[in-house]
Amino acid sequence: MLNFTRNINNGGDAISHKVIPFKFAPLSASLLIGLGLLGCQPSTPSKNQQQIDLAQTVAEQKELVPESTSTGVKADINVWPQQQAAIAVDPILEQKIAEILAQMTLEQKVAQMIQPEIRDITVEDMRQYGFGSYLNGGGAYPNNDKHATPADWINLAEAMYQASVDDSLDGSRIPTMWGTDAVHGHNNVIGATLFPHNIGLGAANNPKLIEQIAAITAKEVMVTGIDWVFAPTVAVVRDDRWGRTYEGYSEDPRIVRDYAFAIVEGLQGAVDGEFLSDQHVLSTVKHFLGDGGTEKGIDQGDNLASEQDLYAIHAQGYVGGLNAGAQSVMASFNSWHGDKIHGNKYLLTDVLKGRFAFDGFVVGDWNGHGQVAGCSNESCPQAANAGLDIFMVPTAAWKPLYENTIAQVKSGEISQARIDDAVSRILRVKLRAGLFEKPSPAKRALSGKTELIGQASHREVAKQAVRESLVLLKNNQALLPLSPKMNVLVAGDAADNIGKQSGGWTITWQGTDNQNSDFPGASSIYQGIASAVDQAGGQVQLSVNGQFDANNKPDVAIVVFGEEPYAEGNGDIDNLEYQRGDKRDLALLKSLQAQGIKVVSVFISGRPMWVNPEMNASDAFVAAWLPGSEGQGVAEVLFTDAQGQVQHDFVGKLSFSWPSTPQQSAVNVNDEDYQPLLPYGFGLKYGDKSTLANDLSEDNFAEQTEIEDLALFERAVKSPWNMYIATVALDNNGLPQIKDRQTLASSMAENSALHIRTIDKVVQEDARQVTFKGEQMGLVGLNSNFPRDFRAYQDNSVLSVQIQVQDKLEQPLMIGMVCEGACLGQFDISEQVNAKVNTWQTIQIPLSCFAKQGFDFAKVIVPFYIATQANTTVSFSDVVITNVSASDNSQVIDCK
Template identity: 65%
Template sequence: MKKKTIKMSLSVLAVAVLSACSSQSEPGATVKGIDIWPTIQSEVAKDPDIERQVAALLSKMTLEQKVAQMIQPEIRDITVDDMRRYGFGSYLNGGGAFPGNNKHASVKEWVDLAEAMYQASVDDSLDGINIPTMWGTDAVHGHNNVIGATLFPHNIGLGAANNPELIEQIAQATAKEVMATGIDWVFAPTVATVRDDRWGRTYEGYSEDPEIVKAYAAAIVHGLQGHADEDFLGNDRVISTVKHFLGDGGTVKGDDQGNNIDAEQALFDIHAQGYVGGLTAGAQSVMASFNSWQGEKIHGHRYLLSDVLKNKMGFDGFVVGDWNGHGQIPGCQNDNCPQAVNAGLDVYMVPTDAWKPLLENTIAQVKAGVIPMARIDDAVSRILRVKFRAGLFDKPSPANRPHANNTQLIGHEAHRDIARQAVRESLVLLKNNQQLLPLAPNQRILIAGDAANNIGKQSGGWTITWQGTNNQNSDFPGGQSIYDGLARQIKQTGGEVELSENGQFDTKPDVAIVVFGEEPYAEGHGDRETLIYQHGNKRDLALLKSLRAQGIPVVSVFISGRPMWVNPELNASDAFVAAWLPGSQGEAVADVLLRNGKGEIQHDFSGRLSFSWPAHPSKPVNRGDKDYAPLLPYGFGLSYGEPSVLSNTLPEQVDTALSTSDVYEIFNGKTQQPWQMRLFSGQQNLAVSASSMALGGLSFRTIDKAIQEDAFRVDWQGPTAGVQFVSGNGFREDLARYQASAGVLSMTIKRGNAVADKAFVGMHCQSEGDKPGSCRSDVDITAELQGLAAQQWQTLTIDLQCFARQGVAFDQMVMPFELSASGNMSLSFSDISIQPAADTQASISCQE
């Protein structure tokens, strides 16, 4: 049968969405509750033969074997022997988890682990049964955990491309690269409809409007799993997951894992359309969301998980939880939560060592009647159904599958060609005064900005590591920075190019391309109070203004995971391109910005905003709002030859009350730019580049406080050692306004039972012409630590005047925080920041 195409125009899609919303009731009828939701006709119909196999296998299983199918631990927390003993139904690697805890693990090492786990799962010598396990991974913009994989633009850029056919190609390429590493299952697509861009996962959404989301959900599912009537879950395909059910893109103030208070009709109309598309296309798993709906956590929401998703919508695959999401249900812990399975959760995602007590507690709760046996049988039947559909009982083991260990598939040139097309189509031109773009390449061109030659920054979060941090260009073999592509084309046509991050140059250029934007972040850590770009620390704006003051035309290429309030930066730019997070193939940017050697346009801008561009940093704006007043509307995007519509004197001042956005964060779950976390012990110094490290008598590891890896712990044993945050770019930072505004250095800490012999907090600055650290100060905090209760999170603050009086120049800061100690001590940190207007309440005060 000829393959169906799913590319639709926006107008056709809008009709489809409206039809889905209105088809459940007669005109004039009042639709309430369950009647709002449609019955989905999945392309993947139930197969009587598979149903008989499921029933037969289920009848042979013990309770212990059934519950083990419902437990999904993480590779850092189980061994192959654990798999052999318990026979887990599945397992996962979280973001930043690798075979052998080795970031640079080879393809063979990925396959070897998959093979070992598979063989252990089918070994019936201990658990008495041989059901193949499944490995799930977050391949959300390519196989992003694997060194050398093709990294496609994040979803926000793909939404701007508005090309479902291209999206299917991306998903199919991703599936092949995943199959090369022996993995069966991908946690994608994300089908959140984002309504408040302050949400830290905005870039995981395709649009603020469900029209694109619905079409893309179907395209991604088809690309990952194949089509039901052609190549469904064949050797080139993996199991897909539509996530996160439901309403995660509509929480109050964009709070990650927060509360969605929409009415049920809006929940369906806006937030559920991706599930209509994805489930129709045959998605075999759905991931429950961390968020709540009207105050009730989704992981424990029986109405949405069971009544709506399974019973009314007819979903017959399985529901998997998110990272210990069941533990957030009131009355639950990570290792004990019957409420989740009773609500409709089929697979507990349970990283850390909580998996074993959770398994034991769940078994006991079934025996006690707390969890009905029928609910267990239903959950396990769903899991087995998907495994049979995926052919896991018939396919060779991971190491013997057709694509296993095919290193050529990782970053295959055909996949990179698809990524380059996606980059070109995702770029949105917001401003182009005097038709500055496209640029003739045979000029003298300056490339500036800290994102110009930084593949990690242009790729964003979920890139090798969970947060996308601690990566270098060498971690992206086969990838190119934006500078790489520009330089190659400029040099090929006889032009001259100079790379200068800070904008300084030897010879005055004809034009400057400045590439700048947000630092990488992932869920939780990316939440913001406002959308002001570089609020209170306008380094990039100063660079733009400096270049223009010298009479140099400026092209801004803005890297971001969301639209942001950048009025000052727009005013300081002659042309402005929203490049989003383009991924590993940054050279494609040059294909659009530069003419070819004959002076011809290579590729025009075709990207259009799938998110409205904000006119105010704190007021969400979405297509369809009653008072819709964006700076640039949904669907906006210039093509070459079209005149700019933006004023060159946009308002640069906004009325924002003093809030948490005025806090200068050094560490808030992740290290903030431009700082770099380092460990030191004696004369040794080591950059933190992994989740656990050691140096001398000092050890470091990330820990969980509120969410995954949002804190870290340092353990001291012996001589003076500690942790510090230093300038990552060698530049000094001007923090003088915090000193002038009665600021304090604040740290949220938890100490162990012992306190070091001596402990100091220091700050370092750099005077003109001197070495870093030439001006410094240290404040003794030993007594304050001794006064804190052990094993409790508490906040300790130090008046900035204490550092200033010892000679620290706050306008020349190179190290805003250092904690050194000697002796034995354990100290955990979840937040380190500088806060204004707080000196009178400081734990350590230096006021006269």
């Protein structure tokens, strides 16, 4: 049974609550999926600078054109300078496109626009449908094997290619393309060279190095038979709470512009050189447009920038990338003033294909078309009409999408001309890439040359990138560089952890569940330090918790610590305080200093963070970002050689401003009121005086921070949440399992346990009425694609819901929340609602009560659910996280 418990009434409206967990532990994978816990990126001038320097500084740009917005407000196309295409029109190539197009059926054309994922199609599906492309998402591998060999990757590429050119079923011989997320090297493949993530490369401020990194990445990708990479990310991040901050090179659009040009040239080859030769792959500039500027840094959220800022800040990566000849652009998940980009014709067609003269193709992001108003993953004519050329459609949704798109063309909902334009763009890129003439993947020039995967020369470039990305923030009494002849203690849980130093998008999507053994040929930061010290005759000891032999006290401690790996969505936080509420790394630093040991902190992170206490407890402090597979590069900067000579000085400079408070998440160079702790461009070199105070304020302003109400459901479900219904059943072991989970897409829905519909409480459709049938447990909840950080609310806020029950309950009515990692908190409110049957009342549950049940507010995946097996009708509205005290019509759960 689910083992609900009853409340114990102590009189009045305050209710004491005895808790026995809602036996959801251990949670099975199917239950986690049901609750939403599991899921299914000033510089030196670059080459041809005069060609791409269309943008002036942000300050200059703001004076050129008045602000304008999008939806409901007239847009100003003149904000967008008319560019020239990087590649001149080739009449011969265009004639080939027309000839191929004329021979294609509608079904063949639509198949070119469908991009499924390798976990959801077979080689026979490719033979039957002839998809124009396919992909592997993060954490997807041939044969579902994380340790798939390069030969396994090649075999799949060859099989898919041969099926695509087999015309026996679909009548088409157009070769397919394989796309992959190679965002810091060929990061899905075991043994590949992993470079620092983009935030570190931005600190290096070396476009030539970026071009070299991209060229190496292209080679390692081509070894596995893949044609196309989804890189570079050219987001200009405005709020560092965003979980993809590390995929941005800089908060300065000029660096992003120059880097975009460099990396596209490195991946594809120069337009006037070896463009798309057998040494290069197709690149994708992403995500168009404004992904780095969403409100509060919420992934897939809403960008409210003016149109002028959208160009001057957020579009500069496309100015650079498209002028280098990028052949694909990925549409973004985010909205601009409420319009999802996947369905925004003005930006995708009028701006990108018109003013930017882009003649390649626009590919969607992971079912991003399904987020467009009126769309689903299975049907979205709006996205095709807006200018999306390829639907990225993982999961089984690809088949109904294919069928529905064909039907929509036949009905005239999508014009034949739009389909022909999309397919012409796809064919243009394939012809430019030589896919019709190149050998099959297994027979290409670099295919199977496995010695290139993680080759020593590639790792040397990666080490250079590590060295140049490090930023020295503090160096009291010139502690650094260190002599390798010292007695060195290496501590911290990131010291000997290659997965942690590499971050997200590393073998797995989120970069989690990796061991050092998953990185053959790589070096952890500790291994690099040990090598340097051992060779010079010093002593080195590794102790994650900082313990050491009292008879062998170290001269210095290098503590390597920082953020756990994360990727999109999972990395979103609500302020920048490091280890808020759990200062275990600070305790380690303080314990070492208290023993009279000099401390060098090496901080691993995907963004600048508020680490004032940790800085105060450090004699030297290095921002190492996410250095990738070559941790040895860190030691090459921290230590002199055996003769005491500096091997490599610090050259990295902050490409993101460093915050002065946990709340200062949106501090960017050129802001009117610019007061960071450390400014954009800061970075010490050896010999520079350390300027950072040793008594930085450690006030995190938690008490003074005004916490706004967080509406989850008010009249409608609030972004980024979705409402779903489900049933709960027991499996053969007696454990509850979520069944028949449905995300709501209409005003009413039903399953075997309940029926839900919209009703009018105060205004039209501002509440939901749930009729529970009483035959099995039913559940209504809110969930997000990714966990959200609610720690700011947990001490002084309540989960508040307005609720009404039609009849007196004889069984529990549970309200709960679910957090990532198989944890939940929940309460039976039947006694409260029974006191006022058929009356609207407000139930408030202090979040501190959930905390007492062990709830983790750092990773909230379901902020509200209601569940019962009673035969009753329950209506609810206004689900809010608030610190407003209860009203006369409220009942507050007392869990003391």
